[in-house]
Amino acid sequence: SNVSISLEYGHAENTRFVGNTFVKVGPDRTDYATIRNGYYQTSINHYFYDSKFEGGASYDAYRFVGSGTRDFYVGWTLGVSAASGSTVTITDKNGTVAYSGTVPAAGKIEAQLREYRQLPTSRTYYTPYTVRVTTGGVTTTYTTAAKPEVRLEFTAEPSNTTSTPSLPAAANLAVLEDREFWADVYVRSNAVLNTWVFGGSLNMGFNPAYGRVVAVEPVGEHWQSGSNGTVNNTTGTITGITRTTGAPIGGDDEWVLFARVKFSGKAPVNEAAAQFGPYNMNASMTPGSFSMPFGSATPTVAAGDGAYIYPVIYDVDDNGQILSGDMAVFSAAYRSTVGQLPEPPYTRWADFDGNGKVLGGDLALLSAVYRLSTSQVSFEQMPARYRPPTWVSGWWTRVPAFLPLSEPVSEPVATSAQVVQSPTTLTGSPTPAIILGPGQLKLSRLRAARFGF
Numbered sequence: 055s056n057v058s059i060s061l062e063y064g065h066a067e068n069t070r071f072v073g074n075t076f077v078k079v080g081p082d083r084t085d086y087a088t089i090r091n092g093y094y095q096t097s098i099n100h101y102f103y104d105s106k107f108e109g110g111a112s113y114d115a116y117r118f119v120g121s122g123t124r125d126f127y128v129g130w131t132l133g134v135s136a137a138s139g140s141t142v143t144i145t146d147k148n149g150t151v152a153y154s155g156t157v158p159a160a161g162k163i164e165a166q167l168r169e170y171r172q173l174p175t176s177r178t179y180y181t182p183y184t185v186r187v188t189t190g191g192v193t194t195t196y197t198t199a200a201k202p203e204v205r206l207e208f209t210a211e212p213s214n215t216t217s218t219p220s221l222p223a224a225a226n227l228a229v230l231e232d233r234e235f236w237a238d239v240y241v242r243s244n245a246v247l248n249t250w251v252f253g254g255s256l257n258m259g260f261n262p263a264y265g266r267v268v269a270v271e272p273v274g275e276h277w278q279s280g281s282n283g284t285v286n287n288t289t290g291t292i293t294g295i296t297r298t299t300g301a302p303i304g305g306d307d308e309w310v311l312f313a314r315v316k317f318s319g320k321a322p323v324n325e326a327a328a329q330f331g332p333y334n335m336n337a338s339m340t341p342g343s344f345s346m347p348f349g350s351a352t353p354t355v356a357a358g359d360g361a362y363i364y365p366v367i368y369d370v371d372d373n374g375q376i377l378s379g380d381m382a383v384f385s386a387a388y389r390s391t392v393g394q395l396p397e398p399p400y401t402r403w404a405d406f407d408g409n410g411k412v413l414g415g416d417l418a419l420l421s422a423v424y425r426l427s428t429s430q431v432s433f434e435q436m437p438a439r440y441r442p443p444t445w446v447s448g449w450w451t452r453v454p455a456f457l458p459l460s461e462p463v464s465e466p467v468a469t470s471a472q473v474v475q476s477p478t479t480l481t482g483s484p485t486p487a488i489i490l491g492p493g494q495l496k497l498s499r500l501r502a503a504r505f506g507f
């Protein structure tokens with residue numbers, strides 16, 4: 055056993071084990087017990103507070119031997135965050151006061167509270183506790199376990215952090231399509247009642263039209279067991295991500311990394327409707343029950359990040375590459391004025407720089423990325439009007455959530471009143487505005503066109 059209380063050499067009472075890590079090592083033995091207690095005398099009032107377990111050790115791996123009254127208590131430290139000077143009173147489920155005190159300048163008190171008393175054949179719980187916090191004459195009442203929180207953070211540069219006292223303010227990740235980025239899910243105990251989290255389960259959802267899961271990645275040794283769940287990129291769901299541990303990290307009110315999902319965004323170019331994004335991937339979280347020292351609860355979902363996917367505007371046929379198919383659509387619109395004719399040709403799409411005409415400036419933009427795959431294009435190579443408002447460089451940026459992202463870029467649709475040529479005329483004999491037919495032009499000739507061939 056890891057702890058053996060009361061042997062034939064003598065009995066014991068009133069021991070306290072605080073903040074220990076119990077590790078089961080060596081070959082499996084059928085007579086193993088993490089806590090062994092008893093001989094033939096009374097052996098009571100043994101307390102274990104804030105224990106951590108590794109290798110299969112557990113409070114449930116106990117053995118009482120002998121006879122007489124024998125027990126041990128399991129307890130945890132509960133932090134209560136409140137304004138300095140607040141009074142805190144904590145009562146157990148029987149109404150017995152377990153803690154009473156005043157919050158010091160640091161803004162937090164810590165109380166050692168019993169979860170249960172283990173007897174040879176029974177277990178008596180003291181939970182749930184009622185926590186009353188009185189600040190300025192106003193009393194707020196909490197119960198353990200108060201709901202923990204989960205929060206989503208999108209990042210294009212995952213850190214090695216597995217726990218952190220604070221996360222960046224909620225923001226939106228604005229990212230070009232066909233790039234890999236991560237959704238990090240963090241969990242912490244209640245912001246007022248601070249304690250550890252032993253694990254839980256989580257489902258996630260996203261709009262599969264705008265992204266897919268590449269992998270659900272391991273997040274570190276601090277979770278001793280778990281599952282990365284089942285991904286369905288057709289329905290946009292990840293079900294059954296689970297984590298459990300007997301040795302939680304973080305504790306207190308720190309955020310602990312629970313899951314890390316690698317995504318790749320996808321964004322269509324809808325040339326007919328002139329819809330060019332960005333698109334909200336609409337990631338969502340549905341947590342199941344989470345286990346904590348004083349009980350279990352379903353977390354609240356804290357306001358976190360969103361992810362907006364920007365299409366690489368040039369890839370009009372959405373095949374992931376900027377090649378002849380895209381050039382053909384552009385060629386058809388070349389030298390046209392936006393809104394002058396019914397679409398197609400797709401002048402609203404082809405007018406990349408937004409000056410109202412499909413001319414050399416647009417061709418220059420397209421030529422610069424020709425033959426690249428969409429994953430090789432960065433915002434530098436996109437027209438300014440297709441970049442996120444806070445963009446500085448590269449293929450992603452974080453946009454503060456309180457700033458509205460650009461609305462989906464769309465141009466007014468040409469009405470019949472704006473059509474200056476009849477469709478028959480257009481089909482039968484191209485006007486000077488439509489010199490180039492779809493698929494008829496190679497890049498070299500377009501370059502020539504740019505210089506006025």
Ligand SMILES: [Ca+2]
Binds near residue numbers: 231322323365366369
């Ligand atoms: Ca696309």
Ligand SMILES: [Ca+2]
Binds near residue numbers: 368369373374375376
């Ligand atoms: Ca393409």
Ligand SMILES: [Ca+2]
Binds near residue numbers: 404410411416
């Ligand atoms: Ca233009």
